[in-house]
Amino acid sequence: MSATVNMGIPGAASTVVDRVAGKRVLLAEPRGYCAGVDRAVETVERALEKHGAPVYVRHEIVHNRYVVETLAKAGAVFVEKTDEVPEGALVVFSAHGVAPTVHVEAAERNLRTIDATCPLVTKVHNEAKRFARDDYDILLVGHEGHEEVVGTAGEAPDHVQVVDNPDAVDKVTVRDPNKVIWLSQTTLSVDETMETVRRLREKFPTLQDPPSDDICYATQNRQVAVKAMAPECDLVIVVGSTNSSNSVRLVEVALGAGAAASHLVDYAEDIDPTWLDGVTTVGVTSGASVPEVLVRGVLDRLAEYGFGTVQPVTTANETLVFALPREIRAARH
Numbered sequence: 001m002s003a004t005v006n007m008g009i010p011g012a013a014s015t016v017v018d019r020v021a022g023k024r025v026l027l028a029e030p031r032g033y034c035a036g037v038d039r040a041v042e043t044v045e046r047a048l049e050k051h052g053a054p055v056y057v058r059h060e061i062v063h064n065r066y067v068v069e070t071l072a073k074a075g076a077v078f079v080e081k082t083d084e085v086p087e088g089a090l091v092v093f094s095a096h097g098v099a100p101t102v103h104v105e106a107a108e109r110n111l112r113t114i115d116a117t118c119p120l121v122t123k124v125h126n127e128a129k130r131f132a133r134d135d136y137d138i139l140l141v142g143h144e145g146h147e148e149v150v151g152t153a154g155e156a157p158d159h160v161q162v163v164d165n166p167d168a169v170d171k172v173t174v175r176d177p178n179k180v181i182w183l184s185q186t187t188l189s190v191d192e193t194m195e196t197v198r199r200l201r202e203k204f205p206t207l208q209d210p211p212s213d214d215i216c217y218a219t220q221n222r223q224v225a226v227k228a229m230a231p232e233c234d235l236v237i238v239v240g241s242t243n244s245s246n247s248v249r250l251v252e253v254a255l256g257a258g259a260a261a262s263h264l265v266d267y268a269e270d271i272d273p274t275w276l277d278g279v280t281t282v283g284v285t286s287g288a289s290v291p292e293v294l295v296r297g298v299l300d301r302l303a304e305y306g307f308g309t310v311q312p313v314t315t316a317n318e319t320l321v322f323a324l325p326r327e328i329r330a331a332r333h
Ligand code: SF4
Pocket: 034, 035, 036, 037, 095, 118, 119, 120, 121, 186, 187, 216, 217, 218, 219, 246, 288
């Protein structure tokens, strides 16, 4: 790899990107697995190790085809609904979280459960519960129907309204405009969310902010890294699945920040060689649910097309690790 581009990590001097002659790849840092995904995937692996197959998993444990297919080969059985799990079996709840009604359904079927909900999603659940207890109208900025949003809204269905995008603000009505708070899905575009909140605040000037950022550190860090490299890029390739909210957002952020083109790919083979026509600089990043092996595959493929020079663009260092769920903790290696 050639020169690293540091974008402001404390203790390191910022440098301007040196244009190198010929084709190159800018590789976003951080990218890929976040602490919540790492924990969720390891939870299923350890559950399989400890209890043997099958281990049922409600919804895709994380939104990535490769991860789901790999765990399925190892004995995980992915189901959409709790009643698809046989009575008394073991079920893991995905990183996106579930509504309280799902825990009730699981208890009714005598299921043994392991909750792999990301602690940063649980934090938003707790905020929803707390503000519902205080009888606030809660405006949950997020994508209607996304599993995480369904789970968070399910904590306080009588108090939560989902606001899907800035234009949806026009339809929002509340009981008391002086008792309104906004919360959000963890994997949204920071910029679009702030636009939605700006419009909500125009309508409800005393709108309260969440006690702390709901859009998680991993989503924010990956968007910052893409913004830093996108203006240099003729093309940004985001490794991730189409149902991965944070991965799809990275494509939008890349385009918004000046990349001439951007595409989402699950695998290296999804790269269409015509995308590379006339291209000098390709940016590469990956969503928070994407294992690094898939990024390596993309870099190898790009190298075959002459993009062998790879320059990291580093905007943050991530060190966060979450403890495994209690039921499986002893099994962590
Ligand atoms: S993207 Fe954020 S909220 Fe989602 S699993 Fe990762 S750390 Fe948790």
